[in-house]
Amino acid sequence: MTSNSKPYVCKYCGTGYTREKTLAVHMCEKKRRALQKDEKRVRYGFYAFQRFYEKSMMSKNTKTYEEFCSSQYYNAFVKFGSFLNNVQPLYPEKYIDYVVTSGVKLDHWCKEDMYQKYAIELIQKEGVETALERSVTTMMDWADEQPDAPWNHYFYHVSLNRAVWHIKDGKISPWLLLNCKSGKEMLGKFNDEQLGMIFHVVDPAHWALRFKRQPKDVELVKEIVKESKL
Numbered sequence: 001m002t003s004n005s006k007p008y009v010c011k012y013c014g015t016g017y018t019r020e021k022t023l024a025v026h027m028c029e030k031k032r033r034a035l036q037k038d039e040k041r042v043r044y045g046f047y048a049f050q051r052f053y054e055k056s057m058m059s060k061n062t063k064t065y066e067e068f069c070s071s072q073y074y075n076a077f078v079k080f081g082s083f084l085n086n087v088q089p090l091y092p093e094k095y096i097d098y099v100v101t102s103g104v105k106l107d108h109w110c111k112e113d114m115y116q117k118y119a120i121e122l123i124q125k126e127g128v129e130t131a132l133e134r135s136v137t138t139m140m141d142w143a144d145e146q147p148d149a150p151w152n153h154y155f156y157h158v159s160l161n162r163a164v165w166h167i168k169d170g171k172i173s174p175w176l177l178l179n180c181k182s183g184k185e186m187l188g189k190f191n192d193e194q195l196g197m198i199f200h201v202v203d204p205a206h207w208a209l210r211f212k213r214q215p216k217d218v219e220l221v222k223e224i225v226k227e228s229k230l
Helices: 020-025 029-035 040-056 065-070 074-087 092-100 112-125 128-144 151-157 160-168 181-187 192-198 204-213 215-228
Strands: none
Touching (some): 040 074, 160 192
């Protein structure tokens, strides 16, 4: 059988077919990867792949998507992309640079304790304005899902498990939580297990010292709390 008898050829793997319809439904691994290009998890993985070669391997040429598809590490980077898509980390690009320069192996990038280390460092160092903006955005996003709860009722009505997740991941900052009456009242409702999950984020010793050193920032938070009727 000559090649002319199979005129319909997959441009990704070179396999030939006698009918166009057969080629249309054909799905090799290279074609699958090409078609996944616009999926969010794949975009995250591709960006991490590029940054890894730029930051860790000092590559002068930006890696192409074709090079990504051909890489033996494609699936591992896409798995990391899925992790990012699920966790929705604070500043994804910063987290990607954090892991690619960490010296930690790629298959460990999806571990929660790695993200928690990054999140704690960021939460404890970031400015008050950024922390407040993200907290309010999180509360507003929560309110959008509720039938009749305004965003400033977050601390009264959010489920405690969800609040723990928001605090643990830095979505709700200790800047607001610990300088707000309703926030501290919510903390009082947490059980020991929940408090244990967020202790590293709301570490009283760290924040007491931070608030003492930055009284003007504390006043700013309290002013916003008052104006927002939190």
